[in-house]
Amino acid sequence: VAVSVAVALLAATALSVIVRQSILVAAERDRATLERDRARQAVNLLKRAFEAADPSQTAGAQVSARQVLTAALPEMELTLADQPELYVELASTIAEAELSLGLNREAFELASRAARLSAAANVDPARSAPLLVLEARAAVRVGDNEEAERALARALQMGPETSQLLTVRGTLRAQQGRYEEAITDLRAAVAAVAGAPPGDSAALLARQELADA
Numbered sequence: 770v771a772v773s774v775a776v777a778l779l780a781a782t783a784l785s786v787i788v789r790q791s792i793l794v795a796a797e798r799d800r801a802t803l804e805r806d807r808a809r810q811a812v813n814l815l816k817r818a819f820e821a822a823d824p825s826q827t828a829g830a831q832v833s834a835r836q837v838l839t840a841a842l843p844e845m846e847l848t849l850a851d852q853p854e855l856y857v858e859l860a861s862t863i864a865e866a867e868l869s870l871g872l873n874r875e876a877f878e879l880a881s882r883a884a885r886l887s888a889a890a891n892v893d894p895a896r897s898a899p900l901l902v903l904e905a906r907a908a909v910r911v912g913d914n915e916e917a918e919r920a921l922a923r924a925l926q927m928g929p930e931t932s933q934l935l936t937v938r939g940t941l942r943a944q945q946g947r948y949e950e951a952i953t954d955l956r957a958a959v960a961a962v963a964g965a966p967p968g969d970s971a972a973l974l975a976r977q978e979l980a981d982a
Contacts, residue, residue, distance in 0.1 A: 835870060842879075853890035857883060861900050868907060877907035884920065894927035901927070906937045909944065917941050932961035936975045943982045955979040 841863060849856040860883035867876035880903050887897045901924035908917035921938055939954030955978055962972035 835872065849886060849890070853887060853892050854896055856890075857887045857892050857896050857900055861903055864903055864907065868903075868910065873907060873910035877904070877911050877913070880904035880907050881916070884923075898924045898927040899931075899933065902931070902934045902937055905941070906933075909937060909941050914941060914944065930957075932958045932971050932975055935961065936971070936978055939982065940978050943978075948982065951982050952979070955982055 841859075845856065845859045845863065848859065860879055864876040864880040864883070867873075867879065880900060884897070884900050884904050887900060901920045905917040905920035905924070908914070908920060917937070918941070921934060921941070924934055935954045935958035939951045939958060942948070942951035942954060955975060958975035959972075959979055962969060962975055965972040
């Protein structure tokens with residue numbers, strides 16, 4: 770009898786492990802499918818944005834990046850209600866592109882609005898925190914240091930001090946004349962991306978800001 774009970778317990782334990790593993794595998798598969806679908810939707814959105822920026826298909830390469838970004842915004846807004854995490858990713862990508870084009874005010878307004886909406890939609894903090902750092906970076910660009918401080922504080926409540934956060938905070942401290950704190954943050958940011966591949970945007974930005982501090 771004891772042997773039978775032991776065998777039954779062993780079988781139950783093994784079954785439990787198998788079921789648990791099956792659930793984990795299914796969850797990973799679902800996450801992979803979700804990420805793939807998001808990527809596909811993002812690509813399709815940009816394609817439609819390009820078409821909207823040049824509806825007659827005559828401008829070709831003359832269509833500016835700014836035109837494409839402007840055309841992408843209405844489509845991006847449609848994702849907010851049903852797919853807030855996709856909305857955050859798209860808003861972050863567009864705001865980042867706007868910053869690279871020198872459209873600092875546009876980037877700041879988009880990132881700020883997206884950050885507020887993502888908070889209301891309870892988006893995963895792991896996705897919202899980088900958006901807040903981006904908002905802070907754009908705020909520094911437009912000279913709104915108070916908003917930059919608020920955005921960085923919210924980002925720190927959601928996650929760790931990433932290299933991007935340290936870079937933005939270091940840049941902000943330099944603007945405030947707090948040079949020792951700026952150098953400390955920027956050196957930490959550079960150290961955090963020491964193993965990054967050549968051309969990594971976060972690493973390049975951290976090194977540039979340290980050189981300029």
